[in-house]
Amino acid sequence: MKNMIHPIFGSLSEEELEALKMHTRIHEKNIKKNTIIFHFGDLVTETGIVLSGSVHIETTDFWGNTSLLSNVEAGGVFAETYSLCHEPMMVDVAAASDCRILFMDMEFLHDPTLSGYSWHQKMLSNMLSISIRKNLTLSHRIFCTSPKTIRERLLTYLSSQAGKTGSSSFQIPFNRQQMADYLNLDRSALSKELGKMRDEGLIIFHKNQFTLLHPALNESH
Structure with a gap:
C-alpha cells in the first residue's frame, strides 16, 4: 500500500505509514453490488475508503421509503464520523457497484499515548479535512432538495x-x-x-x- 493511495494518508512518509500500520488494522475487501456494507444501527470502529467502484449512503424510514443521501466514488471515504464518535449508524452503506474497499480501524486516534507521534497528528489533520469536505457534500444535497418544485x-x-x-x-x-x-x-x-x-x-x-x-x-x- 502506497502512502499516496488516498488523501487520508496524505503527507505521511513511508516510515510514518509503517508506524500507522503497526498501531491499527488495515485490510481490503472485494464487495459485490447491492451488498449492505454497514447497516443502520451498527456500531463501527472502521472507516471505509473506496478504492474502486462506488457506494451509496442511504436512509430508509419505518415504511420502507429510501432516501439517497450521497454517492461515494473511488477515492471517497464513508463512516468516518461514526467510527470516530462511537455513535450507532443512522444510515445504511450499500455497494452501488462491485467495489473494492479498504477498511481502517480508527480506534488509534483516541489513544493519548500516540498523540506525540507525527503520523498521529497528520492523520488527525487529514481526517478533519475529509470531514469538512463530506459536510460540503451533505450541504449540497440540502441545497438541491430545498426548492419546492x-x-x-x-x-x-x-x-x-x-x-x-x-x-x-x-x-x-x-x-x-x-x-x-x-x-x-x-x-x-x-x-x-x-x-x-x-x-x-x-x-x-x-x-x-x-x-x-x-x-x-x-x-x-
Missing part, C-alpha cells in the same frame, strides 16, 4: 453538476430511481418533468448523460 430541484442539481464538471455535458452517478431518491422526488414525476424540460429545449439526456441547453440560442439556429 420538481423543476427547481432539477435545475439546481443539474446546474451544480455542470459547474462541478466545468461543462454543459456531463454524466451523473445515478439512475432515474436513485436520482429521484437523492432529490426526494417521485420517480414518475421526475421522469415526466425531465421530458417536459427536453421538449422545451432545456436539456438533452440519455440515461445518465445530460447536456444543458439555452433555448434562445437553439431558436436562433
Whole structure:
C-alpha cells in the first residue's frame, strides 16, 4: 500500500505509514453490488475508503421509503464520523457497484499515548479535512432538495453538476430511481418533468448523460 493511495494518508512518509500500520488494522475487501456494507444501527470502529467502484449512503424510514443521501466514488471515504464518535449508524452503506474497499480501524486516534507521534497528528489533520469536505457534500444535497418544485430541484442539481464538471455535458452517478431518491422526488414525476424540460429545449439526456441547453440560442439556429 502506497502512502499516496488516498488523501487520508496524505503527507505521511513511508516510515510514518509503517508506524500507522503497526498501531491499527488495515485490510481490503472485494464487495459485490447491492451488498449492505454497514447497516443502520451498527456500531463501527472502521472507516471505509473506496478504492474502486462506488457506494451509496442511504436512509430508509419505518415504511420502507429510501432516501439517497450521497454517492461515494473511488477515492471517497464513508463512516468516518461514526467510527470516530462511537455513535450507532443512522444510515445504511450499500455497494452501488462491485467495489473494492479498504477498511481502517480508527480506534488509534483516541489513544493519548500516540498523540506525540507525527503520523498521529497528520492523520488527525487529514481526517478533519475529509470531514469538512463530506459536510460540503451533505450541504449540497440540502441545497438541491430545498426548492419546492420538481423543476427547481432539477435545475439546481443539474446546474451544480455542470459547474462541478466545468461543462454543459456531463454524466451523473445515478439512475432515474436513485436520482429521484437523492432529490426526494417521485420517480414518475421526475421522469415526466425531465421530458417536459427536453421538449422545451432545456436539456438533452440519455440515461445518465445530460447536456444543458439555452433555448434562445437553439431558436436562433
